[in-house]
Amino acid sequence: MDAVTEPLQELVAHARDTRVVVIGGGIAGLVAAWECAKVGMAVTVVEASTRLGGVIGTAEASGLRLDVGATCWSTRGGAVRRLVDEVLPDAVIVRPRDDSAWIAGLPKGAAAPLPPETFLGIPANPWDEGVRRIIGWGGTWRAYLDRLRPPLTIGSERSLGRLVAGRMGPTVRDRLVAPLSVDRFGLDPDDVDVEVVAPALNPALTRTGSLGGAVAELVADAPGPSVEGLDGGMPQLIAALHARLADRAAVVHTGARATGLVRDGKRWTVVLASAPEGVGTEVPVVERAERDETPVPTADSEPFPAELTADAVIVATDEDTARALLRSAVDDPAFASTEPAGIAREVVTLVVDAPALDGAPRGAHVHAVPGSGTATGLVHETARWEWLARDAGPGRHVLRVAFGAPGAQPATAGLDDTAAFTMAAREASTLLGVPVERIVAAHRDRFTLVPPASATGQRERATTARAAVAKAHGLAAVGAWLAGSGLAQVVADAQTEADRMRRGALWGEDPHA
Structure with a gap:
């Protein structure tokens, strides 16, 4: 055995003996888990909801598979494209056929192209x-x-x-x-x-x-804004990441809520409990369109232990949950605040029969002048994505209507489903200048819209939190509340932080020492 081979074999064995727990099965958590699993680390992912993917999800409605969360990614930096090439090499990557925008809610109900x-x-x-x-x-x-x-x-x-x-x-x-x-x-x-x-x-x-x-x-x-997506929808990326993790013998538990994170000597203990009924689910929809759970195989529903012991932990949850866990693990004033940033937002996805929309009269995006209506804007998804228009067929369209502005609850928040869908159709009619009356199916999602890195004070908040986490060996935190909104930022950040934690776990505090 030569002098080079022996240290490499020791490193491989060390990686296999290093146990990593990732708390959160959204895109940030799955990317971080993959970064650790692909070098041989023993990875366990725990997710409080009944599915993986977080902001990336899908629903079946009227024979269509709809993206109900993130639908694409920015090409800036290339992180998501490289990830897709790595875990989903046969994917068909597409760009919007129309990404133009209009401004609606102008005086006298006017609208105009941006x-x-x-x-x-x-x-x-x-x-x-x-x-x-x-x-x-x-x-x-x-x-x-x-x-x-x-x-x-x-x-x-x-x-x-x-x-x-x-x-x-x-x-x-x-x-x-x-x-x-x-x-x-x-x-x-x-x-x-x-x-x-x-x-x-x-x-x-x-x-x-x-x-x-x-x-x-x-x-x-400027080269101009550029985004990409997947022909067939973004949940393919979640399914691919899950499959890759399974190939590396990673364990995934859904319905498992982390309630505590404790440092015990050189190891971490993650305390788990069954998630309350309804965690991670969404409001029912017209035509009973159901969220597709296929990215999570039935084996993941096996009983999970009350505690998991790990050499390293990556916290990949929403900000509120992350701060609660980190507060118990890291004695630092950075986690004293319990008020997460962001605003409440609801998005109603409508599948409608409206042949007048076949020509995309107001492009792919319509942004409302604040205060002109109850919606902040909409995305005409079948105008934007050729594959979705192909699947929907002529005359049938998919619209995503957003509600929720700074300092106010979404106008749909107190409404039942029927009233919320009616409001969304009314707002869509106003924004598009075309009657939207024949609703075939609808889907409703509620979430907190995480501020981008450009929000005043957000960069400083993230830097302070990251510095506090870095003090604890074998601990990392990822997610939009730290990286800023957008898949490009979240994926790149999860890869960087997983690599930092991975090197620390395998080589010590200074991998170059």
Whole structure:
């Protein structure tokens, strides 16, 4: 045996003897579990709900398999694409056939396409006819004053809303910027940190002398937003990750809620209990469309122990649950807060017969001016994805209507299903400018919309929490509440944190020592 082979064999044996428990079976938890399992670690995943996938799920409705959570990913960084190539190499990766957006809820019930030369909704040229249709002549003249005002000192204004209102006026903020930030991220534009969402914006403003000039420069240099999805839906990725974990003899328990996390010498103890009835389920739907549970095989329903002992633990739950577990495991004021960030949101997915929508009259996205209606916006999924339109057939469409803005509960929160679906159809009719009356099936999801990394203070909150977790050997925390919203951020972050924990467990605190 040579001097190289023997240390490698010892490392392989050490990996096999290292037990890892991942608390949470959403996308972050499954990715972190896979990062550990693929190097030979003994992995156990515990998930409180009855299914895996978290924000990625599917429901059967009227013969269609619908994505009811995340439907795609940003290509930025390439992390999700590499993951798909690794665990699902035969997947058919697609891009939207239409990703255009409209703004609805303008005066007199008008709607207009979002002009292409905008950045975060900020127009490069307020005199553009498409911009004027949205902000009117008064808004256009006010926005033009941006060109006549002196540039701001770099870094003097970090609030996106206040920057836009100060330079171009409140109408640009309220009719162009706010519809996007509220609908997509649940954020008032005043709460968006410019230095995080667009670090190049303030320097460009100083160089060009105006906010419009800065946007023109950034638009010219930007490759444009790009997203990808899977032909057939995103739950294929969850099924693939689960299959890969099974291939590596990882154990997955569903219906198992972690109630405690305790450090005992060099090991961790995870205390488990059966999840209360109803955890992880959703509200019933028209036509009894049911969430598809197929990514979780029946073997996962076997009894689980009251406690699991591990050399390392990865907490991959929602923020509220994570803070409770970490508070019991790490003595640090970073976890003293029990108030998770984010807003309550409901999304109603409608399957409708509406031939008038075959031509996608208002593109794939319609964002509502805040306060103009009860919905924040909608996504016309069959306009966006060719595979879904193919499966649905002519005249049948899938719409996802979102409710829930900052500082308020979703308008559907207190309604029963019938009333919620009726409200969603009414809002869809208004947003699309086409009557939406023949509902074939509907699905309702409730969740907390996690703030993106660009939310004011979010980066600092995540950094503080991460620093506290890093003090404990063999512990990591992943998920959108730390990485920011979006699959690209969540997947890349889960891989990075799993690698940090993995190296620490296999090589000690400093793997290079």
